[in-house]
Amino acid sequence: MQNQDLTITDLDEHAQLTALTDFVHFYLEHYRTNDLEILSQFKVDYAMNDINMYIYANRNFSPDQLAAGVLEYKKNLFVEILQTINLPFNENGSLKENTWDGWYQQEYAKIPEGK
Secondary structure (H helix, E strand, C coil): CCCCCECHHHCCHHHHHHHHHHHHHHHHHHHHCCCCHHHHCCCCHHHHHHHHHHHHHCCCCCHHHHHHHHHHHHHHHHHHHHHHHCCCECCCCCECCCCHHHHHHHHHHCCCCCC
16 A cells, blocks of 8 residues: 555544644644635535634634644544545655645645736
């Protein structure tokens, strides 16, 4: 399985938790800066709306409490988002060829100027 591209659903439980935790922290960082437009291009608005409502309702939580809560209660929505984005993962749950911030910058660079 070393050279095979793994999706979020191919990962074992521990690796999937690692992948989800990394993505949740990335998501929360961009939520705080009102900068989630890149994700919305992937037709996951329904999931993002539900996640964002949870985050807003619990905005007084500490960052760690918020990350743990959103991962516990909205895990399935994050899995759906990751399935839709469809990036390859390593067996340990890290992104195969990039970081989330690196991926975001690549996607941002693809946007035509003036749009």
